[in-house]
Amino acid sequence: MSGLPNVRLDSAKYVIAHESGNPNNCGPNALENEIAYMNRNKAKAFTSHWVGGGGRIVQIAPVNRVQYGCGPKGNPLSYAQVELARTNDKEQFKKDYAAYIWLLRELAKEAGIPVVLDGAGNGIKSHRWITDNLKGTTHRDPYDYLASMGISEAQFKLDILNGLEEVKRAQITEAKVMFNDTKTIPAVIIDGRTHVQVRNIADLLNLKLVYNNESKITKLYEVK
Template sequence: MTYTVEKCLMTGLPNFALDAVKYVIAHESGNPNNCGPNALENEIAYMNRNKANAFTSHWVGGGGKIVQVAPVGKLQYGCGPKGNPLSYAQVELARTNDKDQFKKDYAAYIWLLRELAKEAVIPVVLDGTGNGIKSHRWITDNLKGTTHRDPYSYLVSMGISEEQFRKDILNGLDKPQQIVKDDDIMKFTNETTKAAVRDYLKQSVEKGKINKSWLEKFDQDTMTSGDFEGLKIIIGQR
């Protein structure tokens, strides 16, 4: 399924370049007092009034509607001074108390986060190592400069666990779920070893010995030990 992105860009926004394109940020409004049928419109209006202090590029809500309110690829004020200069796009999810509406909003939210990551040419993986889609909580825990921990509490309250959210980002909602036994996933005893393996794969991609998808699989933490052993043979033969 695809969605129409309604463009309603706010005026008077700052026009600052990013330091780098590393992330797409997943947010939710954090506003339990705005869950009614006009929650999406209310949130956009509030953001427009307060854009000097905080704004993001997209809003999702109202039964699966997507509204872009600021340009992508430009500095947004959504996840603190450490994360903002690295974030291609930042997506807010308006709240609802209606479980049926939430399902539609969630489907649009997943689709948009995945599409923006593909557009930015970063891994479609949530809160993994390296570049990718990051929750606001990941920014708080890893980059600092902010204290928000969304969107997990709201998603859990609507029946979406952290694990389900991660899987839905990885697979999308229109595809069969990828099942990888955790026991088969490559394990590392330290970050230095993991970084060395990633560098080995990155160099192999740059030399044309393996497809880029293998590096993405490594970044998504779905590469098995068997995958890696087979890749070493392929790389050695090329």
């Protein structure tokens, strides 16, 4: 989003777990609606990320800068703040929840803080934890919404700690890369990036592949 304040944190201690708290916005466009609403009201409230729409992750503000998501006490200490859009679709929720867990864990690792939910000291914190421990806000999300979708508080904390196998599987997708609209070689998509084997490219283009163990450089030479 444009026009956001660029205020340095006092310290990067937390990553905040939120949910929208909006039971009237649970349809197929809930994620887009929430982002649009936040953009209209960013002078009062905004966070760095939204998750929803079947596992989509949208970053709308910079991390490691003050965001307006968890009150005046928590905002200057929060590296990132993640909102979860609501849905009434249990199958969509599974995808949203998996992305939510993955993102919270990744942001904590990125910030160098413990991947632990609502524990002592630095870490991933619920909005409820901020309310109970730092004050300056009254919201108690995301536990009630998660419970309504079958995720207990204990399960949420365990998933934050250990991650989800579903997410690990989803990160790698089989694919193909096509050359000149005629020939293809196998590939995989990992975290949104397409990877191919250099040897497959060499074979396709009739090139010689040479790897230098000392320089760690792989070179492709035209075969004469």
